[in-house]
Amino acid sequence: MDSEEFRQFAGASIEFIINYLENIRERPVLTSVEPGYLHKVLPTETPQKPDKWQDILKDMENIILPGIVHWQSPQFSAYFPAGQSYASIVGELLSAGLAVIGFNWITSPACTELEVAMMNWLGKLLDLPEEFLNSSEGPGGGIIQGSASEASLVGMLAAKQRTVRRIKETDPTMDEAVIKGKLVAYASNQSNSSVEKTGLLGSVPVRLLGVDKNCSLRGETLLQAVQEDIKKGFIPCYLVATFGTTGTCAFDNIEELAEVCQKYNIWLHIDAAYAGAALVCPEYRHLMKGIDKSDSFNFNLHKWLLVNFDCSAMWVKNSNYLVDTFNVDRIYLEHHHNQHSQNSMAPDYRHWQIPLGRRFRALKLWTTLRLYGVEGLQNSIRKDIRLAELFASYVRSDERFEVIPEPSMALVCFRLKGDDEFTKQLLNKIVERKKLYMVPATYESFYIIRYVVCSRLTTEKDIEFAWNEIQSQANEILQSPSQISSNTFVQKTSNMDINTKESFKISNNYHPNNITEKSQ
Numbered sequence: 001m002d003s004e005e006f007r008q009f010a011g012a013s014i015e016f017i018i019n020y021l022e023n024i025r026e027r028p029v030l031t032s033v034e035p036g037y038l039h040k041v042l043p044t045e046t047p048q049k050p051d052k053w054q055d056i057l058k059d060m061e062n063i064i065l066p067g068i069v070h071w072q073s074p075q076f077s078a079y080f081p082a083g084q085s086y087a088s089i090v091g092e093l094l095s096a097g098l099a100v101i102g103f104n105w106i107t108s109p110a111c112t113e114l115e116v117a118m119m120n121w122l123g124k125l126l127d128l129p130e131e132f133l134n135s136s137e138g139p140g141g142g143i144i145q146g147s148a149s150e151a152s153l154v155g156m157l158a159a160k161q162r163t164v165r166r167i168k169e170t171d172p173t174m175d176e177a178v179i180k181g182k183l184v185a186y187a188s189n190q191s192n193s194s195v196e197k198t199g200l201l202g203s204v205p206v207r208l209l210g211v212d213k214n215c216s217l218r219g220e221t222l223l224q225a226v227q228e229d230i231k232k233g234f235i236p237c238y239l240v241a242t243f244g245t246t247g248t249c250a251f252d253n254i255e256e257l258a259e260v261c262q263k264y265n266i267w268l269h270i271d272a273a274y275a276g277a278a279l280v281c282p283e284y285r286h287l288m289k290g291i292d293k294s295d296s297f298n299f300n301l302h303k304w305l306l307v308n309f310d311c312s313a314m315w316v317k318n319s320n321y322l323v324d325t326f327n328v329d330r331i332y333l334e335h336h337h338n339q340h341s342q343n344s345m346a347p348d349y350r351h352w353q354i355p356l357g358r359r360f361r362a363l364k365l366w367t368t369l370r371l372y373g374v375e376g377l378q379n380s381i382r383k384d385i386r387l388a389e390l391f392a393s394y395v396r397s398d399e400r401f402e403v404i405p406e407p408s409m410a411l412v413c414f415r416l417k418g419d420d421e422f423t424k425q426l427l428n429k430i431v432e433r434k435k436l437y438m439v440p441a442t443y444e445s446f447y448i449i450r451y452v453v454c455s456r457l458t459t460e461k462d463i464e465f466a467w468n469e470i471q472s473q474a475n476e477i478l479q480s481p482s483q484i485s486s487n488t489f490v491q492k493t494s495n496m497d498i499n500t501k502e503s504f505k506i507s508n509n510y511h512p513n514n515i516t517e518k519s520q
């Protein structure tokens with residue numbers, strides 16, 4: 001493929017993307033293909049002679065799109081958003097064009113320095129504590145990781161390093177292997193599944209602790225667990241506090257947890273994968289009280305801040321622990337700025353992450369932050385939250401439904417009153433019809449459906465569409481149509497007793513520590 005063909009192929013591909021996104025509502029959000037569908041239509045070998053690019057674009061339409069779940073569709077309301085914007089797509093393209101591998105400063109100074117600058121822009125934008133920012137003096141700083149999972153693993157490995165060092169300082173005879181065998185970590189039972197995986201990968205057991213009725217992990221609960229573990233001879237070393245859980249977008253009490261962590265030298269990592277993006281709006285910053293006492297903080301721009309996967313921003317208060325953990329120098333990796341690189345504005349990011357190689361991801365962050373500006377980013381978050389409120393108001397207007405718990409950010413959880421079975425049936429029917437995609441979670445032992453405003457394209461009309469779809473399927477299940485805003489719901493029209501003392505009794509009988517499932 002020469003430059004002229006690239007011009008044509010790339011141009012046509014951009015047209016393809018625009019056309020796809022502009023007409024995305026016309027496609028059912030979920031696919032109808034069976035496992036192995038692609039295997040049946042793809043050639044089994046690489047073509048002997050080069051194919052034509054025009055044929056690739058045809059195949060995109062004919063065989064790839066049928067197997068795509070349309071994450072950018074306004075009818076995609078499952079999990080959390082998959083960030084995307086035109087600004088970010090172009091950043092990705094430019095990065096692919098340069099194709100540098102910027103593992104240290106010398107391999108492309110711009111790759112490192114733009115990342116340093118972007119992490120500072122972003123840190124200030126979120127009003128993070130000064131100590132987290134990259135500066136020429138302090139050991140704090142930010143880095144783009146591939147995912148929140150990676151960030152919590154990096155945090156854990158640094159926490160292990162710090163704990164081992166601390167204990168060896170007080171007792172130099174202690175064997176490192178013995179210390180490592182006693183380490184334990186903590187998170188709430190609402191934390192993302194990736195936290196458990198972090199424990200497996202980092203070889204530190206993670207205790208999943210109970211939460212209060214707001215699904216929030218509290219200081220007292222952590223304190224008890226820590227004290228019990230110490231009594232048994234374990235060494236507490238790491239806590240992942242969740243700022244916006246995956247199930248219900250609940251917030252752990254960072255202030256209380258930070259106090260316990262400080263007292264017991266536990267590394268506090270804040271996983272704000274989804275909800276961290278809301279901190280671009282000052283009205284949500286009260287939720288991060290105590291963050292100044294944390295050791296690391298992470299959120300995914302590739303969720304709710306319009307940047308394509310992968311772009312997970314992580315800040316640490318003391319990057320020396322990362323460098324200590326990951327530094328494995330070799331002759332071919334040395335350069336003459338090495339000695340300054342730890343604490344300067346030009347860090348060797350290879351010491352801050354798991355892989356050696358790294359992409360120029362700061363470019364898509366740069367294009368997005370510049371082309372949206374603070375106001376554009378704030379508007380985007382506020383719009384999604386406003387649309388979620390609209391959705392919640394629809395659900396509340398129908399007495400057969402309840403919204404529980406209270407909506408949080410752009411997530412609204414709801415259920416049909418009465419037995420969980422109705423809600424399960426409802427979700428199954430909706431997913432089978434493929435017009436709207438949502439996933440379940442559990443709250444106070446209730447089965448709930450999560451509705452998330454995910455797509456940046458979502459409008460009020462789309463919210464109405466989603467609600468109509470939900471209501472029409474509920475009508476079929478309950479055989480008792482109800483109109484929005486009507487108070488004429490009659491209990492006895494349904495053979496299911498869904499609005500009686502019985503369901504009232506159930507909904508008051510909550511079990512604070514009884515949430516078992518995670519939705520992702």
Ligand SMILES: *Cc1c(COP(=O)(O)O)cnc(C)c1O
Nearest residue numbers: 147148149192244245246273274
């Ligand atoms: C989505 C999510 C994760 C996982 O994010 P990845 O970037 O896919 O690793 C972790 N924690 C929370 C709270 C999440 O919502």
